[in-house]
Amino acid sequence: MNRLCLPLSLNEAETLLLDDIVQRSTPIHRGGIVYEEGEPFTNLYALRSGALKGYRHCSNGNIQITDFVLPGEVFGLDGVSSGKHQCSVQALETASVCALPFDLLQQLGRTLPILQTHLMEAVSGCVQAKMEHLCLVTQYSAYERIKALILNLSKRYASLGQSALHFRLPMSRADIGCHLGMTIETVSRCLSRLREEQVITLDNREIRILKPEALRSTARPANKP
Amino acid sequence: MNRLCLPLSLNEAETLLLDDIVQRSTPIHRGGIVYEEGEPFTNLYALRSGALKGYRHCSNGNIQITDFVLPGEVFGLDGVSSGKHQCSVQALETASVCALPFDLLQQLGRTLPILQTHLMEAVSGCVQAKMEHLCLVTQYSAYERIKALILNLSKRYASLGQSALHFRLPMSRADIGCHLGMTIETVSRCLSRLREEQVITLDNREIRILKPEALRSTARPANKP
DNA sequence: CGGACGATTGACGATGATCAAAGTAAGTGG
């Protein structure tokens, strides 16, 4: 199992143990589904390459994109508690995914306590991220939200060892809008504004960050402090 | 332990077991803190009377009210994963709280599997609620959000055996605004509109629902379906 | 080559934030 798959600090023996339970899947093409809302929760997953979006049908039937998954990230934690997945996950572009059967992971967790810890941290980080996202969406303007998303992606690409300043947006404007709670037109306008202000250059989905510091939102949120 | 505290279907013997570990606290007055963000997670809590708000400091220092707690509800689940509370909880009015030491709960869970199950369901329900809330905030107009909140409170009061159509809002307009992502003025205006439309009557915080069916948002969300 | 999809841009209007003011409730101290 590649270190890309789970960012754990394991020794070689431990890595081999973990390696045993990893199942590699055939590549999933654009639009392909990894799992769907309501399916029984059996695996955690790690994304090896490509990009995914997690989304959910709200009570009204609307779709809400809850998160984007980049290579090296673990996903599928929705459903640990209920035993059923609460979200669906779909490929934004051709993707390769590792499946980690959860019961085996838990078994392994008994001999490798660090695995348990990492798992817990992952769940907790996931919840925390959701709350930060809620805050972003309720308290910031569309422009600030876009800046935050770009910054977020930038940080995550950087932590994958890729360029923090030059990458390709794997998702459409519609996906961004659905994630941040705004229309595609507003997404497009905000991106154009960032381009005009020479904070970024943008060629379709190819983005280059010119002024990283301008993305760190020093601006106060829409609501009062 | 009162059945109000944990809505579990336990037999008498089991109830007695659980009763042993419950710690009742002295009443907490308006503005009092149950626990704060960052504190180590040691207890689950059940609210016996009064009302609470859960809130969080976002990365920008802003406050986001994540939820309101009504009597009979369990809270404190934030922090199960990380071991530290991710939210703070404060009393909106004089409140009485039961503390359930988590380690004892887990111990008890080994002999009472149903307790484990209920706990898991609680966590999962909590996550689900957060996602519904995200959906509400990103996709609905201020007016719809207010309707949803009233309906939500109504249902919860009903499930406590209180009137679903006549109750007192324990929180200020500012709290509502902070929870739903809008200003106090907009909150007030939406409430006034509901009054004009004779969906509710409202005397300060005393609310009476005249047309419950009008609260069930048949209206499509702000964004496209 | 043409059709479908995605993205951009403009014009317009509705929603909701902001600023301001006044009214109401609640708590405090005499």
Add this chain to the structure above:
DNA sequence: CCACTTACTTTGATCATCGTCAATCGTCCG
């Protein structure tokens, strides 16, 4: 018990933001 302060709420006027509608353009496919 009342005067007074403070906090909370309501309402109005104005303005910015963002959604809607519409047209155009570019890109990716078959």
